[in-house]
Amino acid sequence: MKALKYLLVFTVPLTTYISFTSTGWITYSTLIYVFGIVPLADFFLKVNTSNFDKEQEEVEKHNKLYSYILYLTVPTQVAFLIWFLFVIENTTNTVDLIGRILAMGIICGVIGINVGHELGHRSNRLEQLLGEILLLSSLETHFLPYHNAGHHFNVATPEDAATARKNEALYLFWIRSQFMSYIEAWKIENKRLKTSERSWFHHQNRMIVYTLAHIILISSIFYFFGITVTLYFLAAAIVGVLLLETVNYIEHYGLMRKKNKFGRYERVRHTHSWNSNHVIGKLVLFNLSRHSDHHYNGSKHYQVLKSLPESPQMPTGYPGMMLLSLIPPIWFRLMNKKLQEI
Template sequence: MSDLKYLFAYSIPLMTLVSISYNGILTFATPLYAFIFIPLLEIILKDYDREYSESQKEKRLNNILFDILLYLNIPFVFGLLAYGFWVLETKSLTPIEMVGIVLSLGILLATNAINVAHELGHRKTKGEQTLSKLLLLPCLYMHFYLEHNFGHHKNVATPEDPATSKKNQSVYHFWITSVLKQYKNAWQIQLSILAKGNHTYFSLKNDMLWYSIFQLCYLDLCFLFFGTSGLLFALAVGVLSFVFLETINYVEHYGLVRKKLPSGRYERVQTHHSWNSNHIIGRIVLYELTRHSDHHFKASKKYQILENKKESPQLPFGYPTSILLSLVPPLWFWIMNSRIPE
């Protein structure tokens, strides 16, 4: 029964449904839930730590429930997006209510689209990798699949990784550098893959071109079904989703550095090269993304067997609180700089 705790991850889609369906303050149901209610819960509830035996890991890996819980996010995400755009287009809403719904949809995409896409993108089957890209589509961030898997995991905690935030770098500066450089890196990775396979730029094997085409088609459909406002809302929600993602990236790797060896290569990725958070609600809602140290130590490890690595640097707060703190750079630096391992 304890495995069913991951049903709590659907609380974000549920709050988004509330946000879309009601007026007034309830249009902000998702941000209020994510950034007020969850942090309060994490203060009250104790962290839960457990290490799995090899037999327990095997049992959890063979339990299809954990995969189904991920797949179910796809109809929820696209269904709520369509419903949200329809409401924004047809319902008489105040500008503030529109902001509430757009924020809610942005958070939905960040947690139940990009985050789930991240998990599925590390899977070995083509089907799950395709589902990963499908979830990245409305986030307008399909290149994340390439850059994250073939760039970030290789270069994390080095100057070569745009998704690793530097000590005393503000989150606002990081948003710009990370977004632009990751897109550039994704193209470099793609061109390298094409060259190795003796394919040209205009080859059908150029996934980056396909990503651009698919995302333009998605925006065209939003315009076709929901008009100009639908297109603008789709753009706003997509941008919000990857800004939330990059804020999480900022928090996960802030100030951590891998040593450069005499050979010129960097030391192997260890558990102390990512910040860990064992706060229980964030863990469940984000499918154990917060156990980020273990994830980077072995990227192929499925979420249901990720563990808390006590030797890794620990965030003093859960992800929602950390995100809010990062938006006030002096406060963030004051809290975090002294915690960065030497």
């Protein structure tokens, strides 16, 4: 029964259903829910810092229901993407058009990329494939090679594209993180193949496979729906990517690992990620906000991630912090002060 609370993620597709079947301001239901109702609820509800004890953790770690909920998001994401293409083709009102693109983009971020991230950390190849399908729906498949072999290795250092520097504005971070992580993903795959004495131009180069998948998806949308719908899909995918990069920004802002006397970075600790125990955002994002424990052990499943007192805490949940990051002066004033307190 503990797993069922994570079904809360499906409130996002529910609001998107309302967006796709309504007109006027109601098409912004997903935006209002995720960045209005959720942060407001997180602000007033008491934070939850509780963890499973060792016996409970062992039970919940092997509870397949947690994974089944993740699997259920895959057909949901695919179905909503296909529905979006048909709906947006017949949307002529500008207000409705923007509302529905934002709704699809938010699903791409919350389900497509976030759940794709969780499944991409699994060792089971089928689960990894499901994660790749989810990330493909947002044209963000390069996330997997870079995130797993680059970000987790270099996090909280200047070498990591996805770690925001102190006083770095969000809008500049979007560009740096997205383009540099894409370039690094190619380097990681090329190095991996070179180590196994294979050419970079090999069918096992995931970046080649992902690129072909992107081309096939975009070409298919263009063939069946035309250029206008293709551009609307690209707009929704960009919204999802910007949500990802905004989350990257708030997760590690200003936190840097120190070097030892040998010039090597210290091991990643629970102090190198910002955390939040605000209830609603935590559930909707599958405990992503317990980010320090995720970096401490990237293979740990979302349901058993822990809240630890030494982890630096955000003043509110992820959606609220994402909104604050959009206004750099307010963000710098708030978070630079918290950096001094660590």
